[in-house]
Amino acid sequence: MEVGMRRQLEERESKIMLPNQSADEVSHLAVDIGGSLIKVVYSSSNNNNEADDKGKKSSNDCVGIPNGSSDYPVLCGRLHFAKFETSKINDCLEFISSKQLHRCGGWHQEASPHDKNIIKATGGGAYKFADLFKEKLGVSLDKVDEMDCLVAGSNFLLKTVHPEAFTYIDGREEYVQIDHNDLYPYLLVNIGSGVSMIKVDGDGKFDRVSGTSVGGGTFWGLGKLLTKCKSFDELLELSHKGNNRVIDMLVGDIYGGGDYPKIGLSSTAIASSFGKAISENKELEDYGREDISRSLLRMISNNIGQISYLNALRFGLKRIFFGGFFIRGHAYTMDTISVAVHFWSKGEAKAMFLRHEGFLGALGAFTSYKSHGLDNITTH
């Protein structure tokens, strides 16, 4: 095991070639199998170039991990990130199989047989698809608690990667420098199919304080029913072009175009999402799919932003980080969440986002391999 781990770390090397590092040696693999998406994180040596990623939904990223004051010979390598739709889990299995990623866990001959063929996995699907992994790839999934992974992943990113956190206001990303000594406590809002809100007090110290069932799954599920979109990205794409005023009932629609200043509502504030559909004699087909998608996105983002803020307020948390696949770097989503937090907090709180937002769980699972050495890595 010890050796296996070291080997794994060695595989991270990208900038520094180790003499005993074989070039084609790949890495470790961890998966986060959510309700809608499977997120895969694996490490490879520098030889593994990005073009190898053939996953349909894959995205590539490189985290430069410089050598730190580790007891282990922490080396530079690459962490790869890939995504698959859970409903197309076979794509994912093929991807793993084609890259032989599942072999890497116990690749080294010195690894005990017990450690062979074990992949760290998190997300609800780690339970559900355990048999499938066994059958198709002959590997066992070692289930790592989802929350633990999320928090570990996010702590890792916030402490290690710079720049990682940013605010998104009026279409502008602005990276935020976070003092690690002043990181905790913070609220981590993970928007997957559902939404978990986690108060993080330190490494391994956290509490799921709230959540909502109105999350990414709702956006995509309802959106699919309403627009017949085939994919989440397509739905997101549509929302870009939409105008939510077509379907949403605005304050101005109720008050004859005027504001309701008494309670501080401007005429363009949404009074009721989808509320205009009530009074108009229109059917689903009469509305633009773009507009529907936009209204839906605003409804859900706004709601998440609001509930998150209320929870941050409740526990006196200064920072709210939003992560999870729903955000996906999508400007409009980030914008509505930011606006919601800004609105409800009267400007006192700011929503922050993580560059590696979708991979918190998978990263956390990855870091759960014993002695991976990532713990001690710092941003420098």
Place this chain on the structure above:
Amino acid sequence: MAGLTEDHPQIGIDDIIDGSEQKLNEDIVERESGGGAREMAPPAGNSIHRSGSRPQLDLSKAAIQGNFEERDPTILLPNQSDDISHLALDIGGSLIKLIYFSRHEDRSVKDRRKKFLEEKIGVSNGIRRSYPILGGRLHFVKFETAKINECLDFISSKQLHRGGMDAHDWNSDAPDNENAVIKATGGGAHKFADLFKERLGVSIEKEDEMNCLVAGANFLLKAIRHEAFTHMEGQKEFVQIDQNDLFPYLLVNIGSGVSMIKVDGDGKFQRVSGTNVGGGTYWGLGKLLTKCKSFDELLELSQRGDNRTIDMLVGDIYGGMDYSKIGLSASTIASSFGKAISENKNLEDYRPEDISLSLLRMISYNIGQISYLNALRFGLKRIFFGGFFIRGHAYTMDTISFAVHFWSKGDAQAMFLRHEGFLGALGAFMSYEKHGLDDLMVHHLVERFPMGAPYTGGKIHGPPLGDLNEKISWMAKFVQKGTEITGPVPMASPRTTGLGGFEVPSSKGATLRSDASNLNVGVLHLVPTLEVFPLLADPKIYEPNTIDLAEQGELQYWFTVLSEHLPDLVDKAVASEGGTDDAKRRGDAFARAFSAHLARLMEEPAAYGKLGLANLLELREECLREFQFIDAYRSIKQRENEASLAVLPDLLMELDGMNEETRLLTLIEGVLAANIFDWGSRACVELYHKGTIIEIYRMSRNKMQRPWRVDDFDVFKERMLGSGDEKPHPHKRALLFVDNSGADVVLGMLPLARELLRRGTEVVLVANSLPALNDVTAMELPDIVAEAAKHCDILRRAAEAGGLLVDAMINSQDVNKENSSSVPLMVVENGCGSPCIDLRQVSSELAAAAKDADLVILEGMGRALHTNFNAQFKCDALKLAMVKNQRLAEKLIKGYIYDCVCRYEPASS
């Protein structure tokens, strides 16, 4: 309670006349002459002249308009300026909520008894009334906004926009004031302003929505006892809220969007939050997804849905397992609509029912969560949810409650309001400068459920029925199948008056009430003269009902008892009205109406608010009165009074031959024995066929074997007679709550009263204001006492001193002087028309009489067992009754039928 139907205002207690004495009301005489003629002679103008303390209505030259048979006879006020309105509206996107006030002038009879009481015990309604509260009724009506013409017809037919003039007799030379104004709120107040101007010639004055909401909620929470309730897993539980501990609270109004308002007091509130995911989202998205045509249809669909087909549950993610580490069960929704992602299905492949339910759960749950977070933020204990989204829909309320419970870990509870749809309209009503509602207290209000209530279920407006005939025919058109009730939708007739003409609906009855749990909203009777009985030890914890009907078995039992008793009651009622065809028709309609009430309550026990046996028994009496059965037991009462009075002298002689101690025991035995004469008890009705009154009485008394099942006689005796040489001081004044006519009062309570008088205690006989079963009324008692007094000097002197003897009443002032040495025997009415009594709402004369009283004697099942068995008083209290019901005997005293209760509780000090 007050039981003031407009059909016989003269015996009401709502005495707001401070003018001249009226001679005995002709109307009673007319009624008793038996004819169908109930035409009311317009009273002389000065007879309803009012004090200047109520500035809003000029009632000079007022006259009753229209046929007196009408349900809502109205009073023409030619000198009343027309800008006074009794109507307010909340015109929402889907429903119009209308509240109107109908004045209800009870020209109470100022007979000698009352006049005497005023002088003797200081009851004077005219003087006491320094606040401008009007007696009357608040009616709550809903219309669909899409059918606004129905609403306009309704207003027009009742002339509500003219301050409630009657349509038929509208005096054409009354000024048509173009400046009349109606207060309204809701989005439609702007939209339909022109329509109102055009159709009714009135202007709409728009009131701020949020102001109205808060004013309405504050009024309801303060003035209506069982307004708020919790709803968990289908169970409703009414919550009594201490008026002094109401604020601050969170009011969540779920309309198209959701507003969350922190309320700190009257007119003091702040919108602290809200969400755009509200009723409009449910309906809007639901419409797009299911093609439903109406909100109600969508709600209806959800009742048959299964959200698991479309929501992603925790179990779906975790392969059927819980995620117990973070406290999520497998059935928790992880992602609303999340399952639609992974399945290869289109919209058409999902059942609209399931979609509707998923949507409902998503939105309700979300609202509950955000509300709780806001309550937490401001440290608010209570969250009240209202607005059209809820609509009394059980599943919606359950989901919201669940969310609040879940997120607060049980610390917070969601509460709902029975009048939830009417907050805005009520608030608009209260925005009139002088609505008088501010001063109303909870004991001033009596809510009644008219005959249409079981059919309309509080959802659609009741029919504007013109007269009794229409009522009967409306009733007759209902079809009853078992306990399932279907009813016609009131439709506007081609004449477009909105009156009459009901057709059987094409849709099945179920769509009328998509949800049986919809609560009814009754008519609020404003009775400013009602007061809290001052001798209650703690009115806050007082609960009149001994038996809780929340338990299904208990309700079922009383349902059966009342149903079985119904044919007999109808026979009596019809006979009391001369057995005419008209009486038979009315009897039939009454039976249907009351059966429908019972069926409705079996279906939803909370439909009319918190249900106790007292409410059920009163409902029956009210229903009888609604069909103009004034006094079903009149002839029986008369016969029994006469028979009992005939044997009274013998009984008094027998008593006078006893020593003090034996006599006291015999008297209490007598009260208990005589209490067997009760037409409300089926077991006793059968006894009547077995002998004469005196025979039954003697047999009953002989059977009185002490110890009784509850027997505090020795303690009572010691209080009365003392022990050893110590002679206790007599009570100053005793209030005797009497029960039945005949032997019960004549052979039981009167001799006891006589004994108290003999000991120097003033006696006040407290009797019903309105008839209920064979209970003696305050109207009848003076005659009974007068008759008894013929044979007994003690009673005669006391009755004279108490102003009960007509011959001696030439001048009550003189009487007072002459008899100053005698302790008086008085009669007061209790303010009720029920066999039970709720001591939170009694007549002002009883309240006044109670001030000097130091002994309360409650007699009979209705007042001492069904209600008040556990009531605590500030003074000595004696509760006497024979239990004439096996189930009650078992339940209450672990005994048997005909067991006796003699419960004595010294003043709690």
